[in-house]
Amino acid sequence: MNLESIRNNTVQMILQFSIPSIIAMVLTxxxxxxxxxxxxxxxxxxxxxxxxxxxxxxxxxxxxxxxxxxxxxxxxxxxxxxxxxxxxxxxxxxxxxxxxxxxxxxxxxxxxxxxxxxxxxxxxxxxxxxxxxxxxxxxxxxxxxxxxxxxxxxxxxxxxxxxxxxxxxxxxxxxxxxxxxxxxxxxxxxxxxxxxxxxxxxxxxxxxxxxxxxxxxxxxxxxxxxxxxxxxxxxxxGSSEFIGQMSMSISMFAYNWVIMRTVGVPGVAAFTIVGYVAYLFGMVIIGFGQGASPLISFSYGAEEIELSKTIRKLTNLFVFLSGAAVMIILSVVSDWFSNVFVSSESVAILIRSGLGIFMFSFLFSGINTITTFYFTSIGKAKESALISSSRGLVVLLICIFTLPSLFGMTGVWLVAPVTEAFTIIITFVLIRQNEKCPAE
Structure with a gap:
């Protein structure tokens, strides 16, 4: 890894490290x-x-x-x-x-x-x-x-x-x-x-x-x-990543508990299938994060702080555009996708209605995730953990136990976009604070 190459070819280096990581994570x-x-x-x-x-x-x-x-x-x-x-x-x-x-x-x-x-x-x-x-x-x-x-x-x-x-x-x-x-x-x-x-x-x-x-x-x-x-x-x-995944564990249990009592097995099956899209997109975002992390930590370790910020901003742009692209693709293929995994019309109907709402979370989730990778890569675990705990536990659980009770299965699909939208506010506040006081 060469600092001069990162400085002069930042976009190329991000893609050079991220694209193989994305392919690897998508394949996983x-x-x-x-x-x-x-x-x-x-x-x-x-x-x-x-x-x-x-x-x-x-x-x-x-x-x-x-x-x-x-x-x-x-x-x-x-x-x-x-x-x-x-x-x-x-x-x-x-x-x-x-x-x-x-x-x-x-x-x-x-x-x-x-x-x-x-x-x-x-x-x-x-x-x-x-x-x-x-x-x-x-x-x-x-x-x-x-x-x-x-x-x-x-x-x-x-x-x-x-x-x-x-x-x-x-x-x-x-x-x-x-x-x-x-x-x-x-x-x-x-x-x-x-x-x-x-x-x-x-x-x-x-x-x-x-x-x-x-x-x-x-x-x-x-x-x-x-x-x-x-x-x-x-x-x-790595505490933010641990908090994020443990929060996912708790929230998934809560999701399943709520869905089983709202719709039953068809609802859990539909949520599982829509979850495949979220999982696939999440792997794309993690691929970007894993590709950018070594570049960020290497630059930060070499005291090139502005360069590490540039890498974060460019990676955030990439994940935002990726989220928009996934939304467009899902809008086109939703009817086909709803029938691929299981031959049940009741499940297919739930999938079609859910995708149209759930996919809006992709506009925000990428930026939230990449920012946690950034803070982790520069050794600021507290900021990273705060974002992870918000989107993976605190705000998420509030939404899980309120929205489905108000709107039924529609409320289940609303949980992810509402959670990510609230969390991105916290993300931008932490970024702004870090820009003002980078050495703290």
Whole structure:
């Protein structure tokens, strides 16, 4: 990574780092979407509902993984920008080991409390059966997923985002092939979908381990000295991402609780399918954030503060335009999309009505997300956490428990755009304060 190149070719560098990250994240999201296609068409709406009811478990894993990986790469990136390669490499090894240990402990805890979790979700017999079959396997797959995500952050930090993209292509192609094999030919049902995800993630893990063993130039597997201060700073820097994902876990549970009592299983199935669009767009935004983060932290570490701000502003412009483009596309394909995942007219009607409202959140969510990445990348965890907690918990939960009670299922679709619109006000206030007092 070269400071002069970033300064003279800022747009090109953002795109050079972001586009492979976006492709990688979109491909990662396609695993979930392809799984949804096979579940909806070969298992039914009960399978879709079961997967969605368990998403709070996934968000807990993502919260831990993003906290450690984003927090770790921020410290490593600033150290690399300051020329301290030894510290940067030490942070890499400590971050990877911390991710492995924490994710394994988390899986043990989830398995221990699996039955109480199922009881709290109050599922009917069919949904409960699908839930158990799917998540007993995915609990073993999720640690691999977040270790892969951590490796991916450091692959990009080393200046090789295209490599991570290629590994993700292999992972997605493997998942699609295995889904088709296990579901269409072997009739394994929802367990086949989970097994396909597990095997494809394992393939990606092997590829990245080989890279760091043989091909990496900066980050290498080495014995390292554990640093409490690095762990503390990693957790603090990544706290906004953790808060964001944990908030998603809590809010998803609240969403499902409200929808089950408002519409029932068809409503949860419709919300799951619309959620695929939000998930896909969210991966585009995270791709931009992960692409821009190493550039921001490197520039900030080299005391090029104005350059780091420029990177943030340009990235925000890109995500806003992306949100507008997605809205236009959804307006054109909404009828087709509503019938792709499940053959239920009641669910399709809910999807068509929901997309027209829900998609307005895309105009604001990108800017909110990129700004949290920016504050994390420059070591301002408090500001980042404030945005994440607002859009992922405080404002969101207020909207979840008020709007559906006032407007029914329409209120459910209104939650996301109203939350993001309120949060963007907070985002702009924090940006303005940072512009006035950048050194604080």
């Amino acid at each position: 999201s396609l695993i979930t979407i392809v799984d949804g296609f096979f579940i909806g068409n070969y298992v039914g709406k009960e399978g879709l509902a079961a997967v969605n009811l368990g998403l709070p478990i996934l968000y807990v894993y993502l919260g831990v993984g993003l906290m450690l990986s984003v927090g770790g790469i921020a410290i490593a990136g600033m150290a690399l920008g300051a020329g301290d390669i030894k510290k940067s490499n030490n942070v890499f090894n400590q971050t990877v080991m911390s991710t492995i240990i924490v994710s394994v402990i988390l899986s043990i805890l989830v398995l221990a409390f699996f039955r109480p979790i199922m009881g709290a979700l109050n599922m009917d017999v069919q949904v409960a059966s699908c839930f158990e079959k799917y998540y007993c396997i995915m609990i073993m797959a999720y640690p691999i997923m977040i270790v892969n995500s951590t490796f991916g952050m450091f692959v990009r930090g080393e200046g090789k985002p295209q490599l991570f993209m290629l590994i993700n292509i292999l992972t997605v192609v493997s998942n699609i092939f295995l889904d088709y094999l296990f579901i269409r030919w072997f009739n394994f049902g929802i367990e086949g979908v989970a097994t396909a995800s597990f095997i494809s993630l394992l393939i990606g893990l092997i590829c990245m381990v080989v890279f760091f063993l043989k091909k990496s130039s900066v980050y290498k597997f080495r014995r390292f000295k554990f640093s409490k201060s690095v762990l503390r700073d990693t957790v603090l820097n």
